[in-house]
Amino acid sequence: MTRVLLVVVGVLVGAYGAWLLLSRQDTDGNVATLVWLGAGVLLHDFLLVPVVLVVMGLGSRLLPSAWRAPVALGVVVLGSLTLMAVPVLGRFGARPDNPTLVDRPYVAGWLVLAALVAVVVVAASLLRSRRAVPTGPGPEEQ
Numbered sequence: 001m002t003r004v005l006l007v008v009v010g011v012l013v014g015a016y017g018a019w020l021l022l023s024r025q026d027t028d029g030n031v032a033t034l035v036w037l038g039a040g041v042l043l044h045d046f047l048l049v050p051v052v053l054v055v056m057g058l059g060s061r062l063l064p065s066a067w068r069a070p071v072a073l074g075v076v077v078l079g080s081l082t083l084m085a086v087p088v089l090g091r092f093g094a095r096p097d098n099p100t101l102v103d104r105p106y107v108a109g110w111l112v113l114a115a116l117v118a119v120v121v122v123a124a125s126l127l128r129s130r131r132a133v134p135t136g137p138g139p140e141e142q
Contacts, residue, residue: 040083048079066128074121078114085110 022030052075059071087093089110094102 036087043083043086044080048083052076052079064129066131067125070121070124070128073124074117078117081113082110 021033025033052072055075056068056072059068063071082089085106088102088104088106091102091106
């Protein structure tokens with residue numbers, strides 16, 4: 001019963017959001033929204049996923065096993081957030097006649113985010129490697 005209620009609430013909230021989007025925006029705004037949503041899917045499927053697969057393929061060979069999962073999570077988190085931040089990082093929408101649009105140091109904020117993700121990945125990896133119990137050489141090491 002709880003799941004059904006959550007689905008109903010989710011559908012209603014989504015329908016309300018769609019109604020607001022379609023009723024309060026001009027056609028150009030709706031087209032731009034659809035382009036952005038479509039570009040997000042394409043960027044995910046054709047840029048983020050291949051990069052993650054290559055990085056993790058290399059990481060699985062180069063990184064110790066305790067580091068693999070934290071690095072994978074860090075790559076996915078940072079990659080996804082970077083794709084979402086492309087409009088502000090590229091300053092799309094900034095206009096000279098309205099200096100209040102895109103008026104913050106977004107690149108500096110992204111660099112802080114990247115540093116925080118790196119710190120969390122290193123901390124998690126170090127914790128995992130301290131907890132790892134040596135089991136002896138694996139079959140590839142014999």
